[in-house]
Amino acid sequence: MNKLIVASNNQGKIKEIKEILKNFQLEVFSLKDLQIDIDVVEDGSTFMENAYKKAKEIYNITKGYMVLADDSGLMVDALNGAPGVLSARFSGEHGNDEKNNEKLISMLKGKGKGDRKARFVCALVLIMDNYEEIKVQEQVEGIILEDRRGKDGFGYDPLFYIPEIKKTFAEMTSSEKNSISHRGRALNQLKQVLNSGGYSFTPSEF
Numbered sequence: 001m002n003k004l005i006v007a008s009n010n011q012g013k014i015k016e017i018k019e020i021l022k023n024f025q026l027e028v029f030s031l032k033d034l035q036i037d038i039d040v041v042e043d044g045s046t047f048m049e050n051a052y053k054k055a056k057e058i059y060n061i062t063k064g065y066m067v068l069a070d071d072s073g074l075m076v077d078a079l080n081g082a083p084g085v086l087s088a089r090f091s092g093e094h095g096n097d098e099k100n101n102e103k104l105i106s107m108l109k110g111k112g113k114g115d116r117k118a119r120f121v122c123a124l125v126l127i128m129d130n131y132e133e134i135k136v137q138e139q140v141e142g143i144i145l146e147d148r149r150g151k152d153g154f155g156y157d158p159l160f161y162i163p164e165i166k167k168t169f170a171e172m173t174s175s176e177k178n179s180i181s182h183r184g185r186a187l188n189q190l191k192q193v194l195n196s197g198g199y200s201f202t203p204s205e206f
Helices: 011-020 047-061 084-089 097-107 174-180 182-196
Strands: 002-006 026-030 066-076 117-127 133-144 160-162
Touching: 002 011, 011 026, 011 066, 011 174, 011 182, 047 066, 047 117, 047 133, 066 084, 066 182, 084 097, 117 182, 133 182, 174 182
Parallel strands: 002 026, 002 066
Antiparallel strands: 066 117, 117 133, 133 160
16 A cells, blocks of 8 residues: 655644545555654745645655645735635634634625635645656635634634535535535545546546
8 A cells, every 4th residue: 555644733723625536546554653853944935835845855855655735725816815815823823713703804894705816726746656756736616704613613613604515624524525625626636637647546436
């Protein structure tokens, strides 16, 4: 069975990726699983630049593993695309979901529904043997609520509302969210690329 490292320390992302890839003929590891203590500086100007940098750095220090890196975030139209690549550290403190959400709520205070349009974007980079690379990017549209709804998910999930489903990401089951989310769509696109390439670790059902 092929071994895949998810180049992230974000446990929410790792859980989602493992869930979506659970039927793959892959043994999926997080950095923590392999005791890799590295925090790649995400200084790219785009999600794809950051995802590639993370994948490349982790691939360079490991042997016998494929590496998958995800960089994703929220882009709000009324904030000119912010928080964007700074999504995880929007409040100035990396990974503090509570403070990030509070800042977003504050910045959109008084805005009507038409000014609350947003999208979640996910860029994925997979590096395989001999530095063979696959890059995909997907997104999902929604609106930002005035206050949190739901207790599941992570990041901005309690504020990101999908009108067609009438739920925030934090109100959805993991299967519901993964079926429509930016990360779920990007991983499905990755599956299609792998399948079309005839890679042996891609099950026929994909």
